Amino acid sequence: MKTFKFLFALLLSLLFGVVPSFAQKQIVIPLSNPGDPGQLELGIVRGSISVSGSDTEEVIISYDGDRSMNEAPENKNGLRRISNNSVGFEVIENDNKVEIGGAPPQSEVNFSITVPRNFSLYLSTVNGGDVQVENVNGEMEISNVNGNVSLTNVGGSATVNTVNGDITASFNSINRESPMAFSNVQGDIDITLPSDAGVTAKMRSEWGEVYTDFNMEIDRSNRESIEADSDVYRVSINNWITGRINGGGPEYMFKTLRGDIYLRKQ
Amino acid sequence: MIDEKYIDLVTAYLQNDLNTDQQKKLDELIESGKIDLLDLKEMEIMIGKMDSLDTPKPSSAMRDRFYTMLDEEKEAQTVSWSHKLNGWMVEQKQRFQLSYLVYIAAVFLTGLMIGDLYAPISNQDEQIEQLMSEVSQMREVMMISLLDNSSPTERLKAVNISNEIRSVDERVVNALLKTLNNDSNVNVRLAAVDALTSHANNPAARSGLINSIAQQESPIVQAALADAMLALQERQSVDEFKKLLSRDELDSNVRNKLENTIAELI
Known part of the structure; x- marks a missing residue:
């Protein structure tokens, strides 16, 4: 299996006399099996991620490094600075799996990536930006800490969590078998599902409210039920609102501490 | 002698019962000499004599003899072979019906015994129980293997399956x-908190939840553990929550929640 390995160490300021402060660069990664579904893994500490699906057979990675993060003087005592700790990362492609890693935590990078439509995404960032995905169909595992996550026109399944940030997702198709989960601490969760989605929604907002325009069979009965038959003893604690949409299906969990939950019909 | 074939005519004449046709025919026959008038007259006279004859009364001896004979005949009838045969046949018929019933009963009982051999009536509940535990075991195996899956959706599915296992083992x-x-996905860990809480009758699950409190970095999981401990009224968790509270980086919402939880538990 052919493996592409790209190592980029960008010497922004020194090699080129004058460099725009937001240098937009692009890398094109060909896939081992063009046309087949693939996946993208990207975890950064500082920066934003934006992924969009299009009719392409390769992965196009655009990024910019924020030069202003490096506050060290470029010339010191008559010497020029040749060290660089702004942007550096590594891209590995193996069997349609694209992995972007190795970005130093102190540098901020903003990624804008174009992938084929059938791609699974495993994205995470911590500070400094949002995660946005549009027009992609696949499995999505997305986490952010201080920033929003928005999924637009996506399909498949998703598990999304943030700490301080809104979660917005609109699905135009869902995987009928897969459960999904959306959780955060502070921020709203706003999910739009196809009107014929058969799911069992399990929702809880500790200090917020839950809203929906789906016809939901809501089961609040098991707030706290203790089931003691023969030797089996089960406690189900439930401050959860459990609602079956279109007869129910895989479990979709929505949990926030300090935000509202909106579950919308497309 | 008068010919036999005219006897009807003659009898009718003798009884004075001739119609005109018959009278005519008789006259013709007499004229033609086929019936001798003398013979006819002789017969007429004889009828007249017979009428005047005394009918002899039966004697008492005759009557006795008659009844004796009748009795004898009756006696003969009861022991007759035909009667015997008849009786025997009725008897056979009854015997046949009886054996038929016995035969049916025997087949029925044999069926019952064979049926009992293959599906003992008293063991049906046991078999259902066994089947259910097999299903439960299958779920277990499936769940444990799914928990190691690289896909977060599959792991979420696995945790949800564990909610369907009635009594969990070690x-x-x-x-x-x-x-x-250890799971890398916050939502999967969140679902695991709920799953373990519903199996809190298992002491390992309960103590595992308590010991996990101080290990959790995610604020939403910390908050979920606080909910779980509150639902289980687990006072031993207080010390663990205090460990979390001593961390400076603790999310302020979670800090608030943990303080409330501790206050309610003590």
């Missing part, structure tokens, strides 16, 4: 605890 509890403490 293997399931250990697998869930491993997930709770």
Whole structure:
């Protein structure tokens, strides 16, 4: 299996006399099996991620490094600075799996990536930006800490969590078998599902409210039920609102501490 | 002698019962000499004599003889072979019906015994129980293998399956605890908290939840553990929550929640 390995160490300021402060660069990664579904893994500490699906057979990675993060003087005592700790990362492609890693935590990078439509995404960032995905169909595992996550026109399944940030997702198709989960601490969760989605929604907002325009069979009965038959003893604690949409299906969990939950019909 | 074939005519004449046709025919026959008038007259006279004859009365001896004979005949009838045969046949018929019933009963009982051999009536509940435990075991195996899946959706599915296992054993509890403490996905860990809480009758699950509190970095999981401990009224968790509270980086919402939880538990 052919493996592409790209190592980029960008010497922004020194090699080129004058460099725009937001240098937009692009890398094109060909896939081992063009046309087949693939996946993208990207975890950064500082920066934003934006992924969009299009009719392409390769992965196009655009990024910019924020030069202003490096506050060290470029010339010191008559010497020029040749060290660089702004942007550096590594891209590995193996069997349609694209992995972007190795970005130093102190540098901020903003990624804008174009992938084929059938791609699974495993994205995470911590500070400094949002995660946005549009027009992609696949499995999505997305986490952010201080920033929003928005999924637009996506399909498949998703598990999304943030700490301080809104979660917005609109699905135009869902995987009928897969459960999904959306959780955060502070921020709203706003999910739009196809009107014929058969799911069992399990929702809880500790200090917020839950809203929906789906016809939901809501089961609040098991707030706290203790089931003691023969030797089996089960406690189900439930401050959860459990609602079956279109007869129910895989479990979709929505949990926030300090935000509202909106579950919308497309 | 008068010819036999005219006897009807003659009898009718003798009884004075001739119609005109018959009278005519008789006259013709007499004229033609086929019936001798003398013979006819002789017969007429004889009828007249017979009428005047005394009818002899039966004697009492005759009457006795008659009844004796009747009795004899009756006696003969009762022991007659035909009667015997008849009786025997009725008897056979009854015997046949009886044996037929016995035969039916025997077949029925044999069927019952064979049926009992293959599906003992008293063991049906046991078999259902066995089947259910097999299903439960299958779920267990499926769940444990799914928990190691690289896809977060599959792991979420696995945790949800564990909610359907009625009574969990050590293997399931250990697998869930491993997930709770090590899974990379916050939502999967969150689901594991709920799953373990619903199996809190298992002491390993309960103590595992308590021990996990101080290990959790995610604020939403910390908050979920606080909910779980409150639902289980687990006072031993207080010390663990205090460990979390001593951390400076603790989310302020979670800090607030943990303080409330501790206050309610004590």
